[in-house]
Amino acid sequence: MLEFLPDIISSLTNPINLLLMCAGVIAGIIVGALPGLTATMALALLLPFTFTMQADTSLITLGGLYIGGIYGGCISAILINTPGTPSAIATTFDGYPMTKKGKATQALIAAAVSSGIGGVIGGLALLFLTPLLATLALRFGPPEYFWIAMLGLTMIATLSSGSMLKGLMGGAVGLLISTIGISPVGGESRYTFGFSPLQAGLELIVILIAFFCIPEVIGMIESKIKQKKNKEVKKERGVARKLFFYIIKRPILVIRSSIIGIITGIIPGAGGNVAALLSYDAAVRFSKDKKEFGKGKVDGVVASEASNNAEVGGSLVPLLSLGIPGAPPAAIILGALMMQGIRPGPDLLEEHSGLVYTFLVAFIVANVVMLIFGLMGSRYVGKVISLPVYYLAPSIVFLTIVGSYAIRNNFLDVALMIGFGLLAYVMKKVGFNPAPIVLGLILGPIAERGLAQSMLMAKASGNTFELFFTRPISVVLIALCILSIVGPLLSTIFRSKSKIDEEIQG
Amino acid sequence: MQRVNHDIVSSIIFIFVAAFALWETRGLSEMSYVFPRTAGIILLVCSIIFFIKSIIKKEDKKAFDDINKRKVMVMSLGMIGYLIVIGLVGFLIASIIYIWAFCFYLQRDEKEKSNKSKMLHAGITAFGVSIFFFVLFKFVFAVPLPPGIFFGG
Structure with a gap:
């Protein structure tokens, strides 16, 4: 890499490149913060404009936009409980409760710092481990996808606050909702009732907005007591420094979350939402004060954000090493490379080493730029939430409508968003937490495709057991699933036993 | 007037939803029904357990009382x-x-x-x-x- 250092320095000191990188990061943050506009959409919109750019300029701009877009999703997740991008889903679990406590700025700062650190770790992995990690991606077959979805579903235990049974029911409802539309393997329509717009299935963002935002916005105005303002954002001096050191002093949390993000990123199709959910789950399981999660614990925000930004780097690993995009935004970057006449694939690193290394270093620099903008913006963005409810509630409803329409320019999506949103409000009131439902919805398609394809493979090979239970990665995932289910059960048994012992002794 | 037990009502609704979901999978090929049918069965079993639990252990919850x-x-x-x-x-x-x-x-x-x-x-x-x-x-x-x-x- 060192022989390309002059190229890298000359490209990164080019004012146009730097300016476009910053513009890309800022535009990404804005787009990511708006519910309904995803990083993929922003990249697709920018793609035609990069045609006339130099290859390095194009990649630097798109990289900045991608990084900013993934970080931006946390802003609306923290402020209005609506993940701006699906990757920010787990950020809502603790980010929004922090806002409710008047700690929106702290949540935004924690998200910026952890996103920056996670992104840099992801970038370093991309820089040094690309060929090594890419071989891992190739070993993932349908059974492994099935088991990774099962591992994610074991999170229901973590996410179902109150009743495990209600959590399981919610998860099953989510899995059922995920099957609406054409079967990925069988090819038949399910639960569409002859209504053709439903054949494409339900749009994830629409359901995320419905289940997370509508109940909250109704909740803002439902109080019988006059409620003029949301909780004021508390002013604290040196909060950024305090949070920075708080996060630095928890290296295991950040590194673990980043590693989960990188590994999930390199597995094509898993995405930032799965990465954030898995790392949030890991953060809860390894924490000493598990009960604080979901009530506004900063570690929850750190786990989710470090992971989803590290996933960005991970998702580019199969792209740069094999020419396979690990996530939809990476597919757009692949398009940008092809527009420049560069053919991604195993030879990319050899044929265009200078360009690839420039992009990789720029990727790390863009994460630092994102951290700086995130920290600068969080001071002001957090104040939005202290607006009176009578301004905020109708404006949020407006944003949910425009956001759910913008994804596919489909009016049905808006109707579904309102319908599911009202249903989610009633369900929340009777004790059904939206998180397990959404978890089922996210993991359902991965699990179904994995199961159906594995069944076909098993039929062909004639050995179902061997296919599902003996492949090395599957065995590791099954062990993690068992640990994930048995661990909390054992800890509950031990806790209740120690309680009884204490009562006897006392 | 007797208070409506939301748990009983919601469990009955979910039993119907699960039964309907299972009913709708009839006539589909194995690759198309295997997953929704599995999810439907999970929902049905959990909802029946929840229904029984709600009858045995009635809890007086005020889900909609404190709202405007x-x-x-x-x-x-x-x-x-x-x-x-x-x-x-x-x-x-x-x-x-x-x-x-x-x-x-x-x-x-x-x-x-x-x-x-x-x-x-x-x-x-x-x-x-x-x-x-x-x-x-x-x-x-x-x-x-x-x-x-x-x-x-």
Whole structure:
């Protein structure tokens, strides 16, 4: 890499490149913060404009936009409980409760710092481990996808606050909702009732907005007591420094979350939402004060954000090493490379080493730029939430409508968003937490495709057991699933036993 | 009047949802039904257990007692109305009407403010928010927002 250092320095000191990188990061943050506009959409919109750019300029701009877009999703997740991008889903679990406590700025700062650190770790992995990690991606077959979805579903235990049974029911409802539309393997329509717009299935963002935002916005105005303002954002001096050191002093949390993000990123199709959910789950399981999660614990925000930004780097690993995009935004970057006449694939690193290394270093620099903008913006963005409810509630409803329409320019999506949103409000009131439902919805398609394809493979090979239970990665995932289910059960048994012992002794 | 037990009601609804989901999978090929049928069975089993548990261990929960039902109803119907009005007059006009009406309605408890100032503040918010995002989405992000059937949509 060192022989390309002059190229890298000359490209990164080019004012146009730097300016476009910053513009890309800022535009990404804005787009990511708006519910309904995803990083993929922003990249697709920018793609035609990069045609006339130099290859390095194009990649630097798109990289900045991608990084900013993934970080931006946390802003609306923290402020209005609506993940701006699906990757920010787990950020809502603790980010929004922090806002409710008047700690929106702290949540935004924690998200910026952890996103920056996670992104840099992801970038370093991309820089040094690309060929090594890419071989891992190739070993993932349908059974492994099935088991990774099962591992994610074991999170229901973590996410179902109150009743495990209600959590399981919610998860099953989510899995059922995920099957609406054409079967990925069988090819038949399910639960569409002859209504053709439903054949494409339900749009994830629409359901995320419905289940997370509508109940909250109704909740803002439902109080019988006059409620003029949301909780004021508390002013604290040196909060950024305090949070920075708080996060630095928890290296295991950040590194673990980043590693989960990188590994999930390199597995094509898993995405930032799965990465954030898995790392949030890991953060809860390894924490000493598990009960604080979901009530506004900063570690929850750190786990989710470090992971989803590290996933960005991970998702580019199969792209740069094999020419396979690990996530939809990476597919757009692949398009940008092809527009420049560069053919991604195993030879990319050899044929265009200078360009690839420039992009990789720029990727790390863009994460630092994102951290700086995130920290600068969080001071002001957090104040939005202290607006009176009578301004905020109708404006949020407006944003949910425009956001759910913008994804596919489909009016049905808006109707579904309102319908599911009202249903989610009633369900929340009777004790059904939206998180397990959404978890089922996210993991359902991965699990179904994995199961159906594995069944076909098993039929062909004639050995179902061997296919599902003996492949090395599957065995590791099954062990993690068992640990994930048995661990909390054992800890509950031990806790209740120690309680009884204490009562006897006392 | 006896209080409705929400757990019993919701478990019955979920039993029906699961039964319907399972019924709908008939006639599908194995590759198409295997997953929804598995999810449907999980939901059915959990809902039956939940139903039995709710009957045995009745809990007196007050899910909707501490809320302003009128406001919630107005807000919910308002969203449905907003959707209908978008279909008629398009996104921009419907949004201005919706935000203005709700900003004004939700300021009802602000006794220290005059009606005129409530209307003015609601109007500024409605025009400001709607036009800003309309321009952003339509001209910057090139999202074709619905014009409404009255305006050729």
